[in-house]
Amino acid sequence: MKETLFKKNFWSTDLTSTAGYDIIIQHLNDGRKNCKEYEDFLKERAIIEEKYGKELINLSRKKPCGQTELNTLKKALEVFKQRIDSVGQSHIQLAQSFREEARKMEDFREKQKLHRKKIELIMEAIHKNRNLQYKKTVESKRLYEQRCRDxxxxxxxxxxxxxxxxxxxxxxxxxxxxxxxxxxxxxDRAYQQNVNMLEKIREEWENEHIKACEFFETQECERISYFRNALWVHVNQLSQECVQSDEKYEEIRRSLEMCNIDKDIEFFVNYRKMGNMPPAPVVYENYYNTSRNATPVRNPPPGIGRRGPLPIPTSGPSDPDYATVDGYSLVHH
Known part of the structure; x- marks a missing residue:
């Protein structure tokens, strides 16, 4: 690792200053905040994926889509809706994966917080003790110098x-x-004792500061590594979802390749056919070409079309009341 290490670059010439330590703590707090933001991002993305998945499932199951199609195209549409349903299910599973990754990030973040808190408590105590001893030493020096003047x-x-x-x-x-x-x-003795005590506390603080810097730097390395890997996993999950979705879409494409236009047309014809004879053409009939002398039949009964004049009967008036001529009956009155 480079020489830009925490323990070598966060000192202050002022014995009572905590500026360097505060900078490190602020940086670690910012890192923890960034982890929390990513954790929230994953949760929001999970909501989006779950909602999208449910909408796809509802769409594939409830929305009609070519429901009157027949034969091979019908089978292709069934595969289409089934695979869209599967894509929706996979997005719901992806949402669960995102939530699991968010939970892992939260656990990691809280674990680092607990471990760091122990070091922070030690440093807070030693900072307080150091500052109190420094004040005592300064006061004893002031008193010593006053006694010298006296x-x-x-x-x-x-x-x-x-x-x-x-x-x-x-x-x-x-x-x-x-x-x-x-x-x-x-x-003089009190002053020297305070100086000696301050030096012991200063050495102790210096050692603890070095150990804290080393611990904090290790934590920061772990955090960056974990954050980076978490992002890598997230992107891999998205890529895997795309691959799985494309596999389902490929199944739809294969089912569409099995769709045969000629077979579907033939299936429809055989399934719904009625007959192979069209109606006869309507023939034009000229009214005057049939017979000018024929007595028109007024108001012919329903179902009986126009026909020619009745034939002249061969029997006379003296014949019986009913005479038959070529299948027609003539009634005399």
Whole structure:
């Protein structure tokens, strides 16, 4: 790995500063947020895929599509609707796969959060302890320096009043100087103790900071790797869905190749045929060409068409009432 490592590039010359550590934590929080956004993306995509799959299934099962077709085209349409139904089912399964991947991302994200929280608690405690000790050290230094000035002033007072004050006043000055020296020694020891304690805490913090940086960097590498692989899996799932859908569409194409136009026409003819004789042509009949002298038959009974005049009977008036001529009956009145 390159030298741009966390543990070598996030320090501050200010002992109490947490700027470098805060930058790392913010970056990790951003990474966790990005994982959550991708997790939500997968959930939304699952909703879309499931809705699309259900709509396809409803379409294939409820919407008429060539339901009166016959023979080979009918079989091809049945395959078509079955495969569209299968495509819808596969999209619903794909939605479930997306939800499973989202759940895995959530588990990974929460697992990293829990592991990171332990390190963060340690670092928060040591930052607090370090800052408190630093404040104590600064305060003890301030007090030590004040005691040094007090001692110096006491010494100067003794030297200045060597020949100007009484013996008793001189003794008081010496007692004040002795007290200043004693107080200085106490403040000096306290100051040194605080410095030593601060150094121990600083070393401890430095070691913990290095370990935290190494841990955080490892986590970030794992997160990027997991995120990248999750995207790879997602794209593979989409590609696989396309392949499976195309396989179903190929089955439809094969069924359409089996569709035979001539057979379908022949099947329809044999299934619905009525007869092979068309109606006779209607012949033109000229009214005047039949007979000018024929007595027209007025209002012929239904079902009887126009016909020629009756033949002249061969029997006379003296014959019986009924005479038959060529199949016709003549009634005399």
């Amino acid at each position: 001692k110096d002033e006491a010494e100067q007072a003794v030297h200045r009043s060597a020949n100007l004050v009484t013996q008793k006043q001189q003794e008081k000055l010496f007692m004040k100087l002795a007290q200043a020296k004693s107080t200085l020694e106490d403040s």
